[in-house]
Amino acid sequence: MKRRVIAAGIAMTLGLTATACGSDDSGDKAKDNSTDSAVDGTGKTLTVWIMEGTNPDAKPFFKEAAAAFKKQTGASIKVEYQQWASAQKKFTTAIEGGKDQVPDVAEVGTTWVPQFAETGALVDVTGKVKESGLSEDLVEGLQDAGTLDGKQYGMPWYAGVRSIVYRKDVFAKHDLEPPTTWKELQAVAKTLKEKEPKMVAFPVAGGAEMFAAPFVWGAGGELAVEEGGQWKSAINSADAVKGLEFYTGLATKDKVSPAKVNTWTEKEVGDAWNKGQIAMAVGGNWTPKAIMEGNPDLKGKLGAVPIPGPDGGLSKSFLGGSYLSTFQTDQKDLAWEFVKMLTTGEFAAKWAEQTNYFPGQNSELQKVAAQKDPLVEPFAKQMLEAGATVPKTKSYGEIQASKVIPRMVQSILTGKASVQEAADKAAREMDDIFAKDK
Incomplete structure (x- = not known):
């Protein structure tokens, strides 16, 4: 049987109807969880790798996010910016070096997720996603891109x-x-x-x-x-x-x-x-x-x-973009809280607005499409009707x-x-x- 991996579900996502998020309250849960954390990170620091160039205002964005996360968990954030051209090799080298070399959280291109997941370096967050009420509010095609054998390795952050x-x-x-x-x-x-x-x-x-x-x-x-x-x-x-x-x-x-x-x-x-x-x-x-x-x-x-x-x-x-994934370090639970905060609600919306990418949540994506921007609608149509992946x-x-x-x-x-x-x-x-x- 021949299989072609297509960004299925995007049409439902951009249907611009309230029912696209499902009939339960999963969308509301997703919006609330960025301010609700039971993890105490006092005195701890997360190392976060972010690709450089996607967001021209990345440093102010992460300064604000770090302050919010500090208030939420007590933990600090150390952001290290990486170049797309050399990042894949750097990730591979870090993974070979073990948990002391990899970041706690990293932006991972959707085409890299299978490679890193198969090495055992990424954390399976399927249960975390479901417990947080996020499963029904994720763009299906993007969610699928980071899911292997039924296990989801991170959260869709943005797509283009x-x-x-x-x-x-x-x-x-x-x-x-x-x-x-x-x-x-x-x-x-x-x-x-x-x-x-x-x-x-x-x-x-x-x-x-x-x-x-x-x-x-x-x-x-x-x-x-x-x-x-x-x-x-x-x-x-x-x-x-x-x-x-x-x-x-x-x-x-x-x-x-x-x-x-x-x-x-x-x-x-x-x-x-x-x-x-x-x-x-x-x-x-x-x-x-x-x-x-x-x-x-x-x-x-x-x-x-x-x-x-x-x-x-x-x-x-x-159709591609980036995941925020947690790596197999000693701070997996704390790392998940940061991933959840950045990929949902307020910070997901701000990142999408600042980068002109599409967010990974149905609820936020509908807001973008509803603006009827002539420099956005054609891409939304492309995403709706003709998105593919590798x-x-x-x-x-x-x-x-x-x-x-x-x-x-x-x-x-x-x-x-x-x-x-x-x-x-x-x-x-x-x-x-x-x-x-x-």
Whole structure:
């Protein structure tokens, strides 16, 4: 049996009805528990690892959270900020060093949870979640991302999804409409290349794995499938290759993306946005806010639409985010209280507002969606109708760390391999890594 891990349940989550949280009082319980703790942490200090860059106001946020936690439990918080690029290796090294090396609480990317959980480093909090009345108020797809064999390893903190961000003013200048099919995307990008030669019409960023993935999914392909309990690459299937041909063809054939973009990461695309060099690009729901902070002149000039499907509808896009997980230290109960405080109620809402990500609670997510923000609604629609995630196995973390997909895309963009050749090579590399996970 083949299994594709999809962000199921998001449609119910964003239904914008009161019944989405269930008919019991679980939502109210979730809101109250941030101020109710039976754990005495007087004289104790929790070490907390947080990824740097998600929240530009992270230090004031954690100063406020630490003060609230001190009042609630008597414990202090020591926050250590980590870089996304090096965090996975740092976690792995710390886990190998034992409980004295790992943090008490850490922000863990959803794609890392399986890897860390299978080492025994993360605490199973399934019972804690249920006892706190939180089970019915968690975004189902996010809750599932951190659950293995029925055990939940932390709390969903925030989530994001990628759609298309574009310059409304540039589109209006040339009487262009946001694309609703792949053919329209291609035509609009070619027009932008012709009319705005100093801008990058649509960056085909070779270093951004999640820019390519929607076109694989949109064509009906998969990154990998599970057969009989074993994962196997599907990146070289006919459908996946069709999606890759369209995406890379925008650069190799239509020339809407210059050669300098071949190795760009998502961060480098963001830097180009801030310099006013991008006309249209794949971007996350956090992207518009970051762009306007980096270039205030673009305030009011940005628009967003879901990533279109080949002939209409939507292409699936990666739904991911972060968990707050507790590690196997001597302060597990105290650590859980901090996780619960940050991922529910007041602090969950503040984090979502400051980062422009979606919160992990149904009740808080409904509030965000109900605001009808034109730079939020398209991403909510993408999340509603077309959210996907990567294979839920520790092996995929190694595949990402090895940059298998970016290297595949870059080899196509530079002409070193055809799409099929590059996909076949990537598939072999993925299968070699999956084979270790038997």
